[in-house]
Amino acid sequence: EPEVTQTPSHQVTQMGQEVILRCVPISNHLYFYWYRQILGQKVEFLVSFYNNEISEKSEIFDDQFSVERPDGSNFTLKIRSTKLEDSAMYFCASRGQQNQPQHFGDGTRLSIL
Amino acid sequence: GESVGLHLPTLSVQEGDNSIINCAYSNSASDYFIWYKQESGKGPQFIIDIRSNMDKRQGQRVTVLLNKTVKHLSLQIAATQPGDSAVYFCAENNYGQNFVFGPGTRLSVLP
Numbered sequence: 001e002p003e004v005t006q007t008p009s010h011q012v013t014q015m016g017q018e019v020i021l022r023c024v025p026i027s028n029h030l031y032f033y034w035y036r037q038i039l040g041q042k043v044e045f046l047v048s049f050y051n052n053e054i055s056e057k058s059e060i061f062d063d064q065f066s067v068e069r070p071d072g073s074n075f076t077l078k079i080r081s082t083k084l085e086d087s088a089m090y091f092c093a094s095r096g097q098q099n100q101p102q103h104f105g106d107g108t109r110l111s112i113l
Numbered sequence: 114g115e116s117v118g119l120h121l122p123t124l125s126v127q128e129g130d131n132s133i134i135n136c137a138y139s140n141s142a143s144d145y146f147i148w149y150k151q152e153s154g155k156g157p158q159f160i161i162d163i164r165s166n167m168d169k170r171q172g173q174r175v176t177v178l179l180n181k182t183v184k185h186l187s188l189q190i191a192a193t194q195p196g197d198s199a200v201y202f203c204a205e206n207n208y209g210q211n212f213v214f215g216p217g218t219r220l221s222v223l224p
Contacts, residue, residue: 004156033211040121043157043202043214056211091156099145099164102212104156 002026004105006092012111013082021077021108023092032075033093033102034067036060043091049075079110087112121200123219132190136203136215141184143205147212148177148188151200160188160201190220198222 005024013019025032034046047057049067066078075094079086089109093102126132138146144165149157163170163177163186170177176189186203200219204212 035214042216043204045211045213048211058211093156099206101147101159101162103159104149106154106156 004092004094004103006090006105006108008108009106010109010111012113015084015112016081019079019082019110021079021090021092021110023075023077023105024073025075025092025094026096026103027073029094029096029103031055031095031098031102032067032069034077035091035093035104036088037091037107038088046077046090082110082112084112086110121217121219123221125221125223126193127223128195129192132188132193132197132220134188134190134201134218134220136186136188136218138184138186138203138205138215139213140205140207141181143207143213145206146177146179146186147204147206148175148186149202149204149214150197151202151217153199157202193220193222195222195224 004026007022011019032049035043036046037043045058046061047067048055064080068076089107091104091107093104095102147162148160150160151157161172161175161177163179168179174191178187190197198221200217202217203215206212
């Protein structure tokens, strides 16, 4: 069964540094998402992406965050200047059509020191 | 009841018993709902979905019930197995792109 893959599985970064989290969505999917989950808390929406542009974003997704789909397969989340509170699991998800379920990757654990 | 932060509601069931996990959703206009299972160190895994024009949907060993009057969703797992131990989240969607996740319930299956 096709799946969403994320790299790296764990990223450790100094505060203030830039970090890029990478995702390869399921190949025929059209909608792409980033979520984060702080340890022990619920999954929080960050941003959705469709037709090469952001379609929705949450309050969490401020100017420090950006997303890109640089080619036909990758979908990246960049945090420009990381803060301690950015430490979390970051999940990428994709889906084929609206009103279909999102399929999630296994996440990248981001640790900011 | 629901909890936030580190204190997830926990449901403990004996292996072989049925489990019922509940979720109160927030938006009466939501039209699509999903139950996800999350095992330790993994991403949410799709279990079953339901649209707002239905009140019940069955899968393999799982049933989702939707009560729009009280904005309540439940997941029933028949003959619970050790492999069912995980955190279960409901998620709601309102014609939009993103899903809003509930805080989750931890299911522990006792031998």
